[in-house]
Amino acid sequence: MNIGEASRVSGVSAKMIRYYEEIGLIPPAPRRDSGYRDYAEADVHRLRFIRRARDLGFTVDQITELLGLWSDRSRASSKVRSLALSHVDELARKKKEIEAMISLLERLVRSCHGDDRPDCPILDELAADEAEPFGRPATGPQRFGQIGERKGAGRATRP
Amino acid sequence: MNIGEASRVSGVSAKMIRYYEEIGLIPPAPRRDSGYRDYAEADVHRLRFIRRARDLGFTVDQITELLGLWSDRSRASSKVRSLALSHVDELARKKKEIEAMISLLERLVRSCHGDDRPDCPILDELAADEAEPFGRPATGPQRFGQIGERKGAGRATRP
DNA sequence: CCTTGACCTTCCCATGATGGGAACCCTTAT
DNA sequence: ATAAGGGTTCCCATCATGGGAAGGTCAAGG
Numbered sequence: 001m002n003i004g005e006a007s008r009v010s011g012v013s014a015k016m017i018r019y020y021e022e023i024g025l026i027p028p029a030p031r032r033d034s035g036y037r038d039y040a041e042a043d044v045h046r047l048r049f050i051r052r053a054r055d056l057g058f059t060v061d062q063i064t065e066l067l068g069l070w071s072d073r074s075r076a077s078s079k080v081r082s083l084a085l086s087h088v089d090e091l092a093r094k095k096k097e098i099e100a101m102i103s104l105l106e107r108l109v110r111s112c113h114g115d116d117r118p119d120c121p122i123l124d125e126l127a128a129d130e131a132e133p134f135g136r137p138a139t140g141p142q143r144f145g146q147i148g149e150r151k152g153a154g155r156a157t158r159p
Numbered sequence: 160m161n162i163g164e165a166s167r168v169s170g171v172s173a174k175m176i177r178y179y180e181e182i183g184l185i186p187p188a189p190r191r192d193s194g195y196r197d198y199a200e201a202d203v204h205r206l207r208f209i210r211r212a213r214d215l216g217f218t219v220d221q222i223t224e225l226l227g228l229w230s231d232r233s234r235a236s237s238k239v240r241s242l243a244l245s246h247v248d249e250l251a252r253k254k255k256e257i258e259a260m261i262s263l264l265e266r267l268v269r270s271c272h273g274d275d276r277p278d279c280p281i282l283d284e285l286a287a288d289e290a291e292p293f294g295r296p297a298t299g300p301q302r303f304g305q306i307g308e309r310k311g312a313g314r315a316t317r318p
Numbered sequence: 319c320c321t322t323g324a325c326c327t328t329c330c331c332a333t334g335a336t337g338g339g340a341a342c343c344c345t346t347a348t
Numbered sequence: 349a350t351a352a353g354g355g356t357t358c359c360c361a362t363c364a365t366g367g368g369a370a371g372g373t374c375a376a377g378g
Contacts, residue, residue: 004354014355015337034344036355045286052285057260060335070282080281081273088264091257098254101216105247114240122239123229126211127204163325173326174366193373195326219364 003029006039010047017047025050025060025067057091162188165198169206176206184209184219184226216250 007014017037020026026046029037049070053063065083069075111121166173176196179185185205188196208229212222224242228234270280 002355013336016335018356019335032344034355036344045288048288049285054335055260056264056285057257066282066285069279070286074277075279076275077271077277077279077281078273078275080279081268081271084264084268084271084281088261088268091261091264095254095257095261098216098250098257101214102247102250102254105215105243105250109240109243109247112236112240112243114237116235116237118233118236120228120234120236120239122236122243123225126208126225127229129204129207161326172365175364177327178364191373193326194328195373213364 001039001044003037003039006037006044006047010044011051012047020047020050020060023060025064056087058087062087160198160203162196162198165196165203165206169203170210171206179206179209179219182219184223215246217246221246 001009003014003017006012007017010017012020017026021028021037026043029039029043032038046067049067050063053066058066062083066080069080069083108122108125160168162173162176165171166176169176171179176185180187180196185202188198188202191197205226208226209222212225217225221242225239228239228242267281267284
């Protein structure tokens with residue numbers, strides 16, 4: 001079948017199918033004389049696998065591993081399990097970051113009357129001079145962490 | 160002060176300061192004869208504002224708006240508030256997506272014995288043929304939604 | 319005065335997963 | 349034969365961020 005149909009039945013866009021081929025996530029599809037890619041059921045199967053894994057938030061690298069484990073009939077299920085578990089950890093981390101942002105923001109929003117008067121605690125907090133503007137209850141050394149997972153994970157330029 | 164010190168005291172990397180200038184989030188810094196950018200306290204203040212807003216997950220576009228509101232002494236606080244509220248909504252949406260992924264994954268992990276035997280329900284589910292592989296309790300029309308916020312928000316190529 | 323090292327400048331490239339679109343080729347039905 | 353609707357490759361954009369090269373500047377110490 002052509003790439004369009006493979007896309008329709010697998011739920012992966014044609015653009016993505018070509019991209020997955022390019023990066024080696026799937027093997028190069030055989031070509032017809034016309035140059036068109038030709039897909040079989042097994043390929044669609046694999047694409048569906050990929051799509052479901054993507055829907056679960058796995059990265060392409062992780063999916064590469066999962067596909068390897070999938071095709072290895074003698075793998076230990078513990079490998080798959082630990083891959084899934086570490087992904088859950090990662091998701092839980094992101095969830096916590098988001099929750100921290102939400103609770104901070106909700107507090108700021110609650111403190112803002114939100115009418116047509118110009119004074120606004122939200123902006124005041126963002127503009128505060130102090131190092132710890134979000135006045136948490138002084139209960140210890142925990143920070144909010146570098147929220148939003150920007151890579152450097154740290155403040156400014158530290159080589 | 161030089162960009163390095165501005166970076167240190169604001170918590171925004173020098174690279175990002177230059178980038179923010181380039182995209183117009185901050186005005187071009189005055190230059191010394193040497194060509195070095197020169198920052199004053201007010202600039203550092205603004206950079207700190209930006210960093211805090213980024214830490215709260217606001218996009219650069221939203222921060223542009225926030226800075227505009229910040230410098231407008233006659234703005235209505237309701238504007239800031241609604242900006243913050245819609246950002247909270249967005250964060251809540253992401254949080255729900257992540258939660259859906261986590262609960263699905265946790266269920267799969269629970270169903271996987273995770274020893275050295277090769278059979279693995281996690282892979283089996285990812286590879287399942289059915290359209291609804293994650294066998295939810297048949298309680299209605301709700302779907303998990305297009306998790307992971309890939310733009311198309313939909314299945315495959317539908318122009 | 320000159321060197322050294324720390325700083326600054328600009329410019330280009332990479333990330334991850336995805337879409338948009340142009341220019342061009344293939345197939346099939348009217 | 350022509351039009352419509354595929355397909356192909358190639359380039360570009362996203363978003364916020366960092367890496368690194370090539371080269372200019374500055375301050376301290378010999």
